[in-house]
Amino acid sequence: MKRNLIIMAVIALAFSNCRNEADYHPYIGEYGPLAYDSYTSQFEHIWKTMSTGYVFWDIETTDWDAVYDDLIPEFEKLDTKHNAGEDVYTTELSALYKKAFGSMCDHHMKVYIKNIFPSPSDPYQYIYVSPGNNEVEQRDYYIEHYEDEQVGLYNFLSNIETQYDISMHESAVASLHGEYPMEVAYHYCLINLPDGRKIPYLWQSSAAITPNMNGGDSTASAIIDHWLTAIAYTPREQLAGFILDNRANTGGYQDDMDYLLGSFINEKKEIIKTRYKEGPGRLEYSAWTPYYIYPHSKYHRDITAENIPYVIICDINSISMGEVEPLTIKSVLPTSYIIGERTYGATCGLQMPERINLNYGGPYGDYNNGHYVYTSTFECLYEGMSAEGIGCIPDKTVLRKDHNGDFKAQIDAAIEYIQSCQ
Amino acid sequence: MCMNKRQIIAIGLLCLAATAADAQLSIGVRGGWTQTSISQSNTGRVDETFSKLSGYETGIQAGYSITDWMSVRADLNFMQRSYRKDRNLHYLDPVFTEYHNSYLIMPVMAVFSFGGERLHGHLLGGGFASYWLNAEIHGKTYWLTDYYVFFEDFDEYRDFNSEDQRFTAGFVGGTGLSYSINSNLSFNSDILYYYDLVSQHKGYDHLSDPRYLNTLSISLGISYKF
Numbered sequence: 001m002k003r004n005l006i007i008m009a010v011i012a013l014a015f016s017n018c019r020n021e022a023d024y025h026p027y028i029g030e031y032g033p034l035a036y037d038s039y040t041s042q043f044e045h046i047w048k049t050m051s052t053g054y055v056f057w058d059i060e061t062t063d064w065d066a067v068y069d070d071l072i073p074e075f076e077k078l079d080t081k082h083n084a085g086e087d088v089y090t091t092e093l094s095a096l097y098k099k100a101f102g103s104m105c106d107h108h109m110k111v112y113i114k115n116i117f118p119s120p121s122d123p124y125q126y127i128y129v130s131p132g133n134n135e136v137e138q139r140d141y142y143i144e145h146y147e148d149e150q151v152g153l154y155n156f157l158s159n160i161e162t163q164y165d166i167s168m169h170e171s172a173v174a175s176l177h178g179e180y181p182m183e184v185a186y187h188y189c190l191i192n193l194p195d196g197r198k199i200p201y202l203w204q205s206s207a208a209i210t211p212n213m214n215g216g217d218s219t220a221s222a223i224i225d226h227w228l229t230a231i232a233y234t235p236r237e238q239l240a241g242f243i244l245d246n247r248a249n250t251g252g253y254q255d256d257m258d259y260l261l262g263s264f265i266n267e268k269k270e271i272i273k274t275r276y277k278e279g280p281g282r283l284e285y286s287a288w289t290p291y292y293i294y295p296h297s298k299y300h301r302d303i304t305a306e307n308i309p310y311v312i313i314c315d316i317n318s319i320s321m322g323e324v325e326p327l328t329i330k331s332v333l334p335t336s337y338i339i340g341e342r343t344y345g346a347t348c349g350l351q352m353p354e355r356i357n358l359n360y361g362g363p364y365g366d367y368n369n370g371h372y373v374y375t376s377t378f379e380c381l382y383e384g385m386s387a388e389g390i391g392c393i394p395d396k397t398v399l400r401k402d403h404n405g406d407f408k409a410q411i412d413a414a415i416e417y418i419q420s421c422q
Numbered sequence: 423m424c425m426n427k428r429q430i431i432a433i434g435l436l437c438l439a440a441t442a443a444d445a446q447l448s449i450g451v452r453g454g455w456t457q458t459s460i461s462q463s464n465t466g467r468v469d470e471t472f473s474k475l476s477g478y479e480t481g482i483q484a485g486y487s488i489t490d491w492m493s494v495r496a497d498l499n500f501m502q503r504s505y506r507k508d509r510n511l512h513y514l515d516p517v518f519t520e521y522h523n524s525y526l527i528m529p530v531m532a533v534f535s536f537g538g539e540r541l542h543g544h545l546l547g548g549g550f551a552s553y554w555l556n557a558e559i560h561g562k563t564y565w566l567t568d569y570y571v572f573f574e575d576f577d578e579y580r581d582f583n584s585e586d587q588r589f590t591a592g593f594v595g596g597t598g599l600s601y602s603i604n605s606n607l608s609f610n611s612d613i614l615y616y617y618d619l620v621s622q623h624k625g626y627d628h629l630s631d632p633r634y635l636n637t638l639s640i641s642l643g644i645s646y647k648f
Contacts, residue, residue: 022462022463281623284585
């Protein structure tokens with residue numbers, strides 16, 4: 001008996017220390033006083049937090065382990081240079097971080113890196129990498145950055161009376177404060193067709209209907225109310241259809257779907273399946289969760305039963321909710337129709353860093369303390385497919401590039417389509 | 423494909439042993455209750471806690487007596503090795519996931535017996551190899567908009583991915599009692615502890631993250647001695 005116990009004890013001791021310890025995984029929400037003592041440690045921290053918190057590892061084509069193997073020696077060279085008293089210029093760092101992040105599939109991603117040992121003679125201290133912009137600028141129908149387009153489109157719409165028969169025209173630029181401060185511009189007009197029917201038209205530069213309707217800017221909320229009221233209450237014989245113009249719409253609140261889709265459905269509809277990161281493994285996720293939209297009573301109209309065309313205009317600078325809106329509306333409402341260009345491709349959800357404890361992913365870091373990585377929190381599927389990097393593909397493609405950059409051609413196509421739906 | 427090979431080899435070995443059987447070989451069936459926990463680092467996660475879940479096991483057992491106090495035993499079991507993760511963060515505390523895992527597990531143990539003529543005590547020790555057959559997840563997850571939090575139940579199969587280590591192995595040991603009804607038939611009851619030495623998660627070259635399963639098994643078996 002004693003001999004047996006001794007044998008068992010020896011075997012148990014032999015195996016008890018055979019388990020490996022985990023490496024240190026930085027908590028993705030760390031954005032306190034991180035003090036990097038080297039370029040290598042800064043990169044290692046960012047590399048590890050990406051490894052555990054980035055939400056697209058299941059579809060990402062960048063080999064993150066190869067990035068580590070390739071770039072660690074390069075960062076060590078920069079440290080050697082710095083330790084020898086030589087300047088390390090931000091452009092040198094920029095080249096390395098562009099290799100790491102420059103072609104990632106997350107089109108929301110914006111990476112800000114601080115040169116932690118900036119040279120006094122260096123005019124730049126920060127690096128900025130946007131893989132989405134890198135990809136979009138290569139598309140053959142790319143014309144301009146969204147900020148330039150917003151200004152151009154706003155000015156074009158300010159004079160829309162010179163282009164169409166308009167019976168009402170209102171515009172506003174609203175400044176929103178609170179959790180997500182933003183400026184959003186609107187143009188609402190009622191386009192008259194030659195047969196006397198009307199087309200309520202709304203352009204929105206961001207998706208901010210919900211905060212405006214919940215006590216935000218009163219002029220903006222009045223404009224939104226006028227557009228939705230015109231859709232809901234214009235008699236069918238006078239309503240040809242309606243247009244939502246999401247060109248250069250840079251995104252915003254997902255709750256806007258309650259107005260833009262919930263107003264036109266009779267029962268709850270699943271529009272997206274979504275999941276977030278769980279666990280530090282790259283392929284560890286929560287279960288896919290359906291996101292439902294419920295009927296919204298205030299401006300309700302059953303446009304499917306009444307066969308009312310709902311046209312959404314979008315383009316290459318329709319970003320985030322600016323493209324999620326056409327993607328989801330298209331999947332639910334049979335009378336919807338998308339006109340314009342394939343959109344930017346930033347189709348997944350974000351939560352701000354303050355909510356990182358909830359999701360273990362999404363934007364993280366501290367801009368002033370070495371790095372800030374703006375990245376998607378949720379992965380989303382539309383009709384079972386990922387649209388990240390792809391965006392919304394219109395039913396009818398009308399490229400501004402084919403019309404000398406003119407903003408009118410896509411509106412013309414929308415009106416033509418509505419007229420053809422008689 | 424691999425699983426089939428392993429099953430064929432195991433059954434073949436048992437058949438081979440049976441053909442050479444003398445009075446020292448016994449074969450039987452067994453079943454019981456399991457409780458599993460997972461050992462993993464919580465580094466980088468601030469509100470996840472893991473707890474044990476119960477399951478069952480069932481299988482066959484084969485023994486071969488070397489001396490009157492020592493024998494070798496090999497089992498082939500279907501075993502549930504399940505555990506649970508809870509989120510503890512304020513207003514996410516309804517969120518949880520139960521990981522229901524099924525394994526084909528084959529412990530090979532030395533058995534050291536002691537005691538009387540019919541009722542024996544025994545100590546068991548050895549190693550095991552296992553193959554992760556199936557993974558299901560049940561629980562409650564959430565979806566968050568800017569204004570609302572929605573909770574949603576889920577209950578689904580989980581597809582294996584490149585991070586999952588489906589072949590694992592480890593150490594198994596325990597104790598038990600056996601009771602001989604007659605010269606051929608005997609009951610045994612065992613308490614075994616399975617201690618994995620191969621991580622369920624493969625990890626990465628520059629970021630290791632091993633997770634090890636630990637399973638307590640309480641089982642009953644009946645054997646026929648040839």
